Amino acid sequence: MVRWPTARRTLIANLLRFGLGLVVVAAFVPSDTGGAAVRSDGGRAADGGDLVVGVLALDYIDPAKLPTPNSSRGQSPFSVSWGVGDATCALLLRYPVGRPPTVRFDLVPEAAERFPEVSPDGRTYTFTIRKSLRFSDGTLVTAANYKKAFERVLDPAMDAPAADYFREVSSVSAVGSRLTVRLTKRVPDFPARMTMPYICPVSTDLPIEPEGVPAPLPGSGRYYVADFVSGKRLVLKRNAFYRGSRPHHLDQIAVQQDDSDATTRKVDTDAVDVDEGVSQPRLAELYAKYGLNKARFFSVPSGDVFYLYMNTARPLFRHNVALRQAVNFVLDRAALLRAFGVGTSVAGSLSDEYLPPGSPGYVDGHVYPVDRPNLKRALALASGRTRSGKAVLYTCADIFTTCLAHAQIVQENLKAIGLDVDIKSFPFAVVSRRDRTRGEPFDLALERFNVPWVDPYQYVDLQFDGRRIQATENTNRSYFNSSRYNQMIDRAARLSGQARYDAYGRLAVDIARDAAPIATMFVRNNRFLVSSRVGCVRVGAHGLDLAGLCLR
Numbered sequence: 001m002v003r004w005p006t007a008r009r010t011l012i013a014n015l016l017r018f019g020l021g022l023v024v025v026a027a028f029v030p031s032d033t034g035g036a037a038v039r040s041d042g043g044r045a046a047d048g049g050d051l052v053v054g055v056l057a058l059d060y061i062d063p064a065k066l067p068t069p070n071s072s073r074g075q076s077p078f079s080v081s082w083g084v085g086d087a088t089c090a091l092l093l094r095y096p097v098g099r100p101p102t103v104r105f106d107l108v109p110e111a112a113e114r115f116p117e118v119s120p121d122g123r124t125y126t127f128t129i130r131k132s133l134r135f136s137d138g139t140l141v142t143a144a145n146y147k148k149a150f151e152r153v154l155d156p157a158m159d160a161p162a163a164d165y166f167r168e169v170s171s172v173s174a175v176g177s178r179l180t181v182r183l184t185k186r187v188p189d190f191p192a193r194m195t196m197p198y199i200c201p202v203s204t205d206l207p208i209e210p211e212g213v214p215a216p217l218p219g220s221g222r223y224y225v226a227d228f229v230s231g232k233r234l235v236l237k238r239n240a241f242y243r244g245s246r247p248h249h250l251d252q253i254a255v256q257q258d259d260s261d262a263t264t265r266k267v268d269t270d271a272v273d274v275d276e277g278v279s280q281p282r283l284a285e286l287y288a289k290y291g292l293n294k295a296r297f298f299s300v301p302s303g304d305v306f307y308l309y310m311n312t313a314r315p316l317f318r319h320n321v322a323l324r325q326a327v328n329f330v331l332d333r334a335a336l337l338r339a340f341g342v343g344t345s346v347a348g349s350l351s352d353e354y355l356p357p358g359s360p361g362y363v364d365g366h367v368y369p370v371d372r373p374n375l376k377r378a379l380a381l382a383s384g385r386t387r388s389g390k391a392v393l394y395t396c397a398d399i400f401t402t403c404l405a406h407a408q409i410v411q412e413n414l415k416a417i418g419l420d421v422d423i424k425s426f427p428f429a430v431v432s433r434r435d436r437t438r439g440e441p442f443d444l445a446l447e448r449f450n451v452p453w454v455d456p457y458q459y460v461d462l463q464f465d466g467r468r469i470q471a472t473e474n475t476n477r478s479y480f481n482s483s484r485y486n487q488m489i490d491r492a493a494r495l496s497g498q499a500r501y502d503a504y505g506r507l508a509v510d511i512a513r514d515a516a517p518i519a520t521m522f523v524r525n526n527r528f529l530v531s532s533r534v535g536c537v538r539v540g541a542h543g544l545d546l547a548g549l550c551l552r
Contacts, residue, residue, distance in 0.1 A: 045550040050252040053274040054263030055080040062212035063200035064152040069450035085197025087547035088219035092194040095541035105454040122186035129177040134241035136224035143174035145201035162198040189455035222248035249550035270531045278527040284342040299525040303454040308519040309445040313479035324516035328368040330378035339405040348522040354508040361505035382417040391443040397425035456504030478517035
């Protein structure tokens with residue numbers, strides 16, 4: 001049994017008392033340093049050398065202008081930009097990294113000396129910044145640099161994509177190493193939001209620039225941006241003043257823009273070193289050639305979930321829980337995942353839960369069948385409840401996606417319980433806008449739900465709190481609105497620490513079992529390919545630890 005020193009036991013007790021949305025014990029596990037000097041093949045990691053990364057899009061280096069998550073298939077600017085942000089930023093808190101395929105969603109301090117102090121009302125967070133941090137130009141990183149990051153994101157003139165993530169921030173103050181953030185209301189998942197690279201410390205005189213600041217841009221993390229040409233290239237160089245524990249072996253990381261298929265071909269032939277977003281058409285080929293999670297081709301769980309939404313505001317599914325449950329029982333989740341044309345362990349992992357496995361509060365409720373449908377149970381539930389017997393399903397029609405294949409599988413599945421599904425496909429940007437619009441005439445929608453931070457709030461509050469439904473831009477795509485569940489969400493949100501996680505976990509299972517407005521299909525995996533030169537592969541909640549790579 002591990003016995004923590006008295007001071008650490010006291011800190012853990014206080015964290016649980018104040019209700020930080022995190023798994024606190026893991027904070028004291030040196031997950032990033034264990035084996036950090038060992039290559040993926042077991043050899044010793046040598047420092048030095050240059051590495052080339054191919055990306056699909058390269059638009060900004062300014063932390064305040066980085067894109068927010070989107071549901072682009074293949075590689076998204078979100079994942080690439082966050083990889084660069086993680087390499088150049090000392091975040092207050094972050095997710096740990098480890099050997100693939102293990103991914104952890106608990107939080108650990110990085111720039112903060114410890115987890116923040118939280119006021120009794122849960123509306124004030126105070127972080128103490130480590131005194132050893134320096135920018136790549138040698139200047140000291142202080143609380144004022146994080147204060148500036150908040151101010152730039154929240155300044156309307158900056159037009160920051162992530163401003164909405166921090167809308168509850170009322171004021172930020174900095175005194176020496178103490179950073180105090182005051183909120184307009186209790187936000188239990190606020191610590192998890194600090195893992196995003198938007199709150200990356202910057203110079204206190206960095207201007208407000210709606211187009212984003214140019215290079216060079218000093219970094220507080222393991223690297224800094226030495227050169228940048230939008231849409232073409234980005235060069236990261238080692239921060240000579242970095243004294244943190246996170247692995248950093250390379251002298252330079254060059255990032256170049258190219259189309260997804262070209263990047264995969266170049267990495268496959270060792271002309272480029274990293275492809276952070278292997279597209280669906282190449283999965284089977286690479287899996288057959290390299291295997292999985294060995295030395296070249298990797299696939300690890302993410303926090304993104306594919307759902308089938310049932311529109312509870314429309315006549316077919318309104319006040320029709322039994323039919324919604326029938327859809328969950330008849331859905332062939334394994335076939336949906338196999339539609340990627342490769343083994344299920346490559347594309348993702350089967351799930352019937354609203355929270356992804358490994359997330360705080362996750363409970364495997366075994367509510368619906370995962371490996372194969374239960375047609376007998378589905379027919380019993382659907383009997384006499386199919387109403388018109390017709391359903392309109394919205395899906396995307398973009399090239400190189402499995403949207404239509406998934407829609408056809410759903411169509412065939414629901415035919416077995418007496419529903420005639422009419423598939424309507426649109427370009428991805430169009431269907432995403434339409435199914436987020438209240439009153440849109442669809443009964444079913446296939447969507448991937450992306451998350452910028454991993455916390456039950458993302459999956460429960462955003463998708464099931466009916467009070468959030470508005471005219472457009474809805475995250476509650478099933479338009480589910482239950483006063484009972486709204487109250488249960490409020491009760492869970494008022495709790496703290498592990499009690500909060502446990503309440504959300506039970507609530508997610510309860511909604512899936514007794515209300516069933518959504519059918520979970522599977523959790524998406526992040527896939528990437530590295531050249532034969534690359535070692536020291538580590539992964540985290542958002543994918544590859546780019547700055548921790550080394551050369552063999």
